[in-house]
Amino acid sequence: MALLEIEGLNRAFGGLQAVSNVGFSVSAGMIKGIIGPNGAGKTTLFNLISGLTAPQSGSIVFDNKPIHGLPPHEIAGRGIIRTFQNIKLFAKMTVLENVMIGVHRNSQAGFFSGLFNTPRCWPEEIRIRRKALDMLDFLSVAHLAGCDASGLAFGQQRHVELARALAAQPRLLLLDEPAAGLNMRETEQLGIVIGKIRDLGITVLLVEHDMSLVMNVSDEINVLCFGRMIAEGKPREIQKNPEVIKVYLGDDHA
Amino acid sequence: MSLKRYLPIITLSVLVVAVQVAVSLTGQAFYLTQLTMAAYYTVVAVGLCMLMGYAGQISLGHAGFFAIGGYTSAALTTADFSNASHGWLGHALIKTGCMAAAEDLYGAHLVRLNPWVACLAAITATVIIAYCIGLPVLRLKGHYLAMATLGFGSIISKIVVGTKVFGGADGISGVPPFTITATFGVCGEMQYRIPNYYFAWAVVICAALLMHNLVNSRVGRALRAIHGNEEAARAMGIDTARYKLNVFVLSAVFAALSGIFLTHYNGGIGPSEASIMKSVRYVAIVAVGGMANLWGAIAAGAGLNFLSLRGYFGSYDEAVFGLILTATMLFAPQGLLVKPEWLAGITAFFRSSARGRGNGAS
Numbered sequence: 001m002a003l004l005e006i007e008g009l010n011r012a013f014g015g016l017q018a019v020s021n022v023g024f025s026v027s028a029g030m031i032k033g034i035i036g037p038n039g040a041g042k043t044t045l046f047n048l049i050s051g052l053t054a055p056q057s058g059s060i061v062f063d064n065k066p067i068h069g070l071p072p073h074e075i076a077g078r079g080i081i082r083t084f085q086n087i088k089l090f091a092k093m094t095v096l097e098n099v100m101i102g103v104h105r106n107s108q109a110g111f112f113s114g115l116f117n118t119p120r121c122w123p124e125e126i127r128i129r130r131k132a133l134d135m136l137d138f139l140s141v142a143h144l145a146g147c148d149a150s151g152l153a154f155g156q157q158r159h160v161e162l163a164r165a166l167a168a169q170p171r172l173l174l175l176d177e178p179a180a181g182l183n184m185r186e187t188e189q190l191g192i193v194i195g196k197i198r199d200l201g202i203t204v205l206l207v208e209h210d211m212s213l214v215m216n217v218s219d220e221i222n223v224l225c226f227g228r229m230i231a232e233g234k235p236r237e238i239q240k241n242p243e244v245i246k247v248y249l250g251d252d253h254a
Numbered sequence: 255m256s257l258k259r260y261l262p263i264i265t266l267s268v269l270v271v272a273v274q275v276a277v278s279l280t281g282q283a284f285y286l287t288q289l290t291m292a293a294y295y296t297v298v299a300v301g302l303c304m305l306m307g308y309a310g311q312i313s314l315g316h317a318g319f320f321a322i323g324g325y326t327s328a329a330l331t332t333a334d335f336s337n338a339s340h341g342w343l344g345h346a347l348i349k350t351g352c353m354a355a356a357e358d359l360y361g362a363h364l365v366r367l368n369p370w371v372a373c374l375a376a377i378t379a380t381v382i383i384a385y386c387i388g389l390p391v392l393r394l395k396g397h398y399l400a401m402a403t404l405g406f407g408s409i410i411s412k413i414v415v416g417t418k419v420f421g422g423a424d425g426i427s428g429v430p431p432f433t434i435t436a437t438f439g440v441c442g443e444m445q446y447r448i449p450n451y452y453f454a455w456a457v458v459i460c461a462a463l464l465m466h467n468l469v470n471s472r473v474g475r476a477l478r479a480i481h482g483n484e485e486a487a488r489a490m491g492i493d494t495a496r497y498k499l500n501v502f503v504l505s506a507v508f509a510a511l512s513g514i515f516l517t518h519y520n521g522g523i524g525p526s527e528a529s530i531m532k533s534v535r536y537v538a539i540v541a542v543g544g545m546a547n548l549w550g551a552i553a554a555g556a557g558l559n560f561l562s563l564r565g566y567f568g569s570y571d572e573a574v575f576g577l578i579l580t581a582t583m584l585f586a587p588q589g590l591l592v593k594p595e596w597l598a599g600i601t602a603f604f605r606s607s608a609r610g611r612g613n614g615a616s
Contacts, residue, residue, distance in 0.1 A: 076491035090482030105491030114471030
């Protein structure tokens with residue numbers, strides 16, 4: 001049984017069918033790439049999986065349990081963690097605090113222990129801090145820990161957002177165009193990081209425009225076009241698929 | 255955990271003592287009355303600072319919660335429970351000290367509720383009302399939330415004016431002292447002026463301590479994350495609706511507590527305490543303090559309320575708070591009592607030039 005199973009997923013906005021009868025599965029431990037031209041419905045698909053948008057029909061099954069219709073925080077609670085195409089860091093918080101939020105789902109302290117700073121929550125606080133620092137270290141941005149998150153360079157913000165997601169110890173990591181806005185060298189480094197993430201045992205679902213990155217790191221690729229899934233296969237097969245070439249380059253090249 | 259973390263609290267405590275000693279030595283102990291009242295109003299600002307500054311949820315109805323606390327406690331402690339004191343339940347309540355015999359101004363015998371019981375009832379009422387209001391209203395954001403809470407505030411202010419138990423336009427007077435110990439109660443009597451001053455500021459310090467702890471905890475981080483980016487907070491597993499509701503109720507309880515104590519201190523409460531302008535005043539204080547700045551809110555709360563209570567703003571009292579709010583939004587949206595940009599610039603300049611010199615020498 002695959003870790004994530006999606007079947008017959010539909011979502012329309014007004015007259016626009018953003019995601020139309022999409023179905024695929026992601027096995028544990030793999031890196032699955034999702035590509036498609038602008039407006040293909042990739043981000044909508046991510047919003048559906050992470051619960052920020054509710055599907056109109058279809059099912060999303062994670063670890064043999066249906067998750068469609070659950071609120072985002074419960075989906076995150078089950079281990080599906082995402083990043084955003086237009087990085088969403090918490091303003092007015094330090095880099096370290098941003099990443100500490102990642103540990104939220106794996107910690108307990110509530111309002112009472114927060115108000116009274118009960119000794120019971122001290123070890124947890126230390127654990128949260130250590131985990132966050134580890135993740136910053138993993139992404140080589142530990143030196144930024146004390147900086148204000150909104151004041152960072154774009155590439156650094158990407159790393160911090162990734163560290164925040166990893167601090168949540170995801171079982172499935174959704175990366176929404178992580179290479180957007182990065183230069184070639186940074187993109188190359190990102191490819192290495194994604195490989196390292198897979199080595200941690202985390203399953204990755206990757207939406208990306210940068211073809212070299214997707215083709216390099218993905219084990220399998222799905223192609224979306226106008227909300228429909230038009231192809232699925234290994235990177236090599238996708239590169240040769242006439243349907244895909246038609247979508248990207250036009251009829252003449254097919 | 256470390257001493258440094260609690261340095262602001264210690265500073266505030268020292269300041270409270272210093273002010274008392276200073277005004278008493280200079281023979282101006284009458285200031286303590288307004289300083290005590292200002293302290294209670296500051297508790298509202300502390301709670302609102304948590305809600306607005308840290309969690310990013312505005313409320314223009316906090317005078318409503320202040321009034322719910324004050325009026326509930328006032329109504330319950332001034333009511334005569336003689337009729338209810340006969341049955342077994344009445345006897346049990348008197349035995350346990352929940353009710354006690356008393357005399358009114360004209361010497362008539364009556365049975366009154368213990369202020370602690372009234373306080374508990376007032377807090378319970380506040381929690382229930384805050385939950386019922388917060389549950390639907392906190393789904394709104396920005397202007398919409400401001401307007402909805404404004405509506406709540408105006409409902410409460412009209413209810414207290416229009417309801418007979420709450421004394422209509424006259425409010426409730428003759429509220430008995432809130433007995434804390436056998437020899438001390440929260441009341442406006444001269445001989446208790448100094449202990450009352452210390453009690454009020456102890457309440458502020460406790461409130462500040464709780465908020466200070468919360469801000470630096472897991473929950474506080476989650477609240478600030480909601481402020482920073484709600485969608486990302488949800489995607490990271492934070493139950494934003496629950497957190498917002500909890501902090502709303504918490505800040506409402508702070509406002510109610512402040513209302514309860516101030517009502518007993520003043521010996522009464524009037525409908526002006528529930529007015530929209532009072533809510534605006536609390537928001538103005540938090541804004542001047544710098545929104546997400548607990549210490550700024552306390553300084554602004556104590557300072558501005560003291561000036562207002564001493565009558566420095568004359569008949570333009572409410573206009574002054576309106577002006578303060580407008581001017582803060584226009585010229586210092588970050589607040590007046592946070593480290594200003596220009597000051598940060600100067601410090602940075604001196605730091606970098608000092609480093610430059612250091613490099614030159616090496």
